[in-house]
Amino acid sequence: MADKAPLISLKNVTREYKTGERTVHAVDGVSLEIARHEFVAVSGPSGCGKSTLIHLLAGLEPPTAGEIFVDGLALHTADDAALTQYRRRHIGLVFQFFNLLPTMNVLENVSFPLLLQGVPSPESEARALELIDHVGLRERADHFVHQLSGGEQQRTAIARALVHRPSLLIADEPTGNLDSHSAAAVMELLEKIGADGLTTLIVVTHSDEVARAASRRVEMHDGKVVRDSSGR
Ligand code: ADP
Secondary structure (H helix, E strand, C coil), rough: CCHCCEEEEEEEEEEEEEEECCEEEEEEEEEEEEECCCCCECCCCCCCCCCHHHHCCCCCCCCCCCEECCCCCCCEEEEHHHHHHHHHEEEEECCCCCCCCCEHHHHHHHHHHHHHCCCEEEHHHHHHHHHHHHHCCHHHHHCCCHHHCCCHHHHHHHHHCCCCCCCCCEEECCCCCCCCHHHHHHHHHHHHHHHHCCCCCEEECCCHHHHHCEEEEEEEEEEEEEEECCCC
């Protein structure tokens, strides 16, 4: 039964920022449900609230009002310890600038989150190699970051974000810093991850091509969801 419930449920969520006299409604009364294994692209002009929305979903900041449930956890009432656990166990993050550790090779970068969780080295390496294989970098496992192309770095970052089997992978402009060829490869990989049902995917993007790869498109404007291809 639990699997039928949406993975993510936002109910009338608002996030305000006060700067001096001004109050910005970065996210303004958003209600949204996302099912398990959906691949959702979030787009909209700069400043429309995309980053704020994903920070809320990642448990990086609290809503000013409203309710956010992810995988049964009420993020709007969770304390710091619960949110830290939530981020470690449930969330995988991919950024525009990859954020890999330059002193580590691909295998070490990808296994790192598991080592932090105390998973023994042989087990974490085996799991990391599975993911490295999945992103097509088996031949590069012992390469250091500076020996990789931008696209390969981003594929490494995606493997790292998936290694702990998160229920939700959030990617913020994952192709924003890549040439068109590498961007296409990263897009294809995200599509494959979506199709394989490895995780639920939320990708923030300015790129129409990336948005087309998703199974659902959500568009924001001035903190509100103004279009949702699911019709929900
Ligand atoms: P996007 O990711 O779509 O570019 P953001 O979520 O970054 O949009 O920002 C939405 C609005 O909230 C913008 O007007 C932005 O200036 C404002 N904002 C975001 N973060 C903060 C903050 N920490 N303090 C004040 N205003 C912020």
